[in-house]
Amino acid sequence: MSRKYDLGFEKGNSRKELKDSVIHWGQVLVPPTEDPSGAGRAKVFIREFDRDLVKLGLNENDIKKNPENYSDLINNLPWSLPLNPKFITVYPKKYEMVLVILSDQSNERIDRFYMGPFISQPQFFQKDGDILEVQTGRRGTSRGIFGYDNAWFKINGSRLGGENSESNWAIYGNGPKEIEDVTINGRGNEDIILRTSKKYDEVLLRVAKYDKKNNKVLNLKNPGYLSLVYYDSTKIPSLNGEDKASINIVADQINLVSHKGSPTKGKPNKGEGIILNSSEPNKQINLENTNLHPTVYGDILWDVLKRLRVWVENHKHRGGGVAYTEPSKDVETVELLKSLDFALGPEPQEKVSPNGQKYFEYGGNLISNNIKIN
Numbered sequence: 205m206s207r208k209y210d211l212g213f214e215k216g217n218s219r220k221e222l223k224d225s226v227i228h229w230g231q232v233l234v235p236p237t238e239d240p241s242g243a244g245r246a247k248v249f250i251r252e253f254d255r256d257l258v259k260l261g262l263n264e265n266d267i268k269k270n271p272e273n274y275s276d277l278i279n280n281l282p283w284s285l286p287l288n289p290k291f292i293t294v295y296p297k298k299y300e301m302v303l304v305i306l307s308d309q310s311n312e313r314i315d316r317f318y319m320g321p322f323i324s325q326p327q328f329f330q331k332d333g334d335i336l337e338v339q340t341g342r343r344g345t346s347r348g349i350f351g352y353d354n355a356w357f358k359i360n361g362s363r364l365g366g367e368n369s370e371s372n373w374a375i376y377g378n379g380p381k382e383i384e385d386v387t388i389n390g391r392g393n394e395d396i397i398l399r400t401s402k403k404y405d406e407v408l409l410r411v412a413k414y415d416k417k418n419n420k421v422l423n424l425k426n427p428g429y430l431s432l433v434y435y436d437s438t439k440i441p442s443l444n445g446e447d448k449a450s451i452n453i454v455a456d457q458i459n460l461v462s463h464k465g466s467p468t469k470g471k472p473n474k475g476e477g478i479i480l481n482s483s484e485p486n487k488q489i490n491l492e493n494t495n496l497h498p499t500v501y502g503d504i505l506w507d508v509l510k511r512l513r514v515w516v517e518n519h520k521h522r523g524g525g526v527a528y529t530e531p532s533k534d535v536e537t538v539e540l541l542k543s544l545d546f547a548l549g550p551e552p553q554e555k556v557s558p559n560g561q562k563y564f565e566y567g568g569n570l571i572s573n574n575i576k577i578n
Contacts, residue, residue, distance in 0.1 A: 284316035296321035442558035
C-alpha cells in the first residue's frame with residue numbers, strides 16, 4: 205500500500221510523517237518587500253516546524269490581528285529563498301500561502317526555498333490566507349476535504365462567482381472562462397486570459413472585471429477590456445473562407461496616441477510630458493482634454509459632405525436682383541466637386557450581418573469600414 209502524503213496538513217497524519225516530507229505549506233509572515241538584502245527572500249511560517257519557536261501558546265489566527273505579540277517567532281524564522289519562473293515574477297504578500305521546499309530534510313532551519321503564492325481555487329483569489337482555505341476543495345469533491353461549502357467550482361454554479369452566466373458574458377462578446385484557459389491574475393481587479401477554442405484564439409486583457417462592491421459579481425457597467433481574436437473561417441461559414449483577426453477595445457475613455465502627434469496640439473512630449481499617465485489621474489484627464497483631438501463620426505461626416513456636395517453643384521446666385529445665374533463652373537468649384545466625389549464615393553450599400561441585422565457599408569476614401577469607434 206502506497207504511503208499517503210499530504211504536504212503537511214492533512215488530518216490524520218502523524219507529526220513524524222509530516223516532518224518526513226520535504227514539501228510543506230507555509231504562510232508568509234515577512235514578505236520579500238521587507239527583505240533587507242533586496243533578494244526576494246521571505247520568512248515563512250510552517251506550522252509543524254516553527255510553532256516550537258515560541259514557548260507561549262500559539263494562536264495562528266491571532267498572528268494577522270496582533271503580529272506584535274509574535275515578534276519572537278517572526279524574528280527567529282529562517283529566510284526562505286524564492287524559486288521564480290524565468291518569465292513571470294510574482295512575489296507573495298504578507299499572510300499569503302506558499303509551498304516551501306527543504307533542501308536538507310535533516311535540518312529544516314536552513315536552505316528553505318519557497319514557491320507561490322498559491323490558492324486552492326480561482327473563486328478564493330481574494331480570500332485564501334490560511335491553510336484551511338488553501339486546502340478547501342483540493343480533491344475536487346463538492347464540499348472540499350474540510351466540508352466547506354462553496355468548495356471546488358460551486359459558487360453560483362461557476363468557478364468565478366457567476367462568470368459562466370451567458371447574460372454576464374454578453375458584454376464581453378465571447379464565452380466565459382474555461383478550465384483550459386491560461387490566466388494571469390493581477391492582485392487587484394484585472395487579469396489576462398489566453399484562450400484557445402475550436403473557432404477562435406483570443407487574448408483577453410481585462411480591468412474592472414468585477415463589481416467594486418462585490419468581487420463575485422461581474423462589472424457590467426463599465427469594464428475595460430482589450431480583446432485580440434483570430435477567427436477560423438473553416439469553422440465559421442459567414443466569413444466566406446477568409447480568416448479574420450480583430451482587436452476590440454472597450455472602455456469609458458479610449459485614446460489612440462502617436463509619438464509624432466499633430467503639429468498644433470497632440471504631441472506626447474509637449475508641455476507636461478507623456479500623455480498616458482495612469483498614476484496621476486487628474487494629470488491624465490487634463491492632458492486628454494488639452495493635448496488630444498476628438499475623433500469625428502465617419503458616417504455623420506459623410507452625410508454632411510454629401511449635402512455640401514449637392515449644394516456646391518446646384519447653388520445659384522441672383523443676377524441683377526431678378527433672375528438666378530447658373531451654378532458656378534469655375535476651376536475652384538470643379539476641383540472641390542472632384543475632391544468631394546473622391547472622398548464620398550458611391551452611395552453606401554446596405555448589407556446584412558450573419559444575425560440578420562442590416563447595416564450600411566461605405567465606399568469612397570473618407571471612411572474605413574475596418575476601423576470603427578463608438
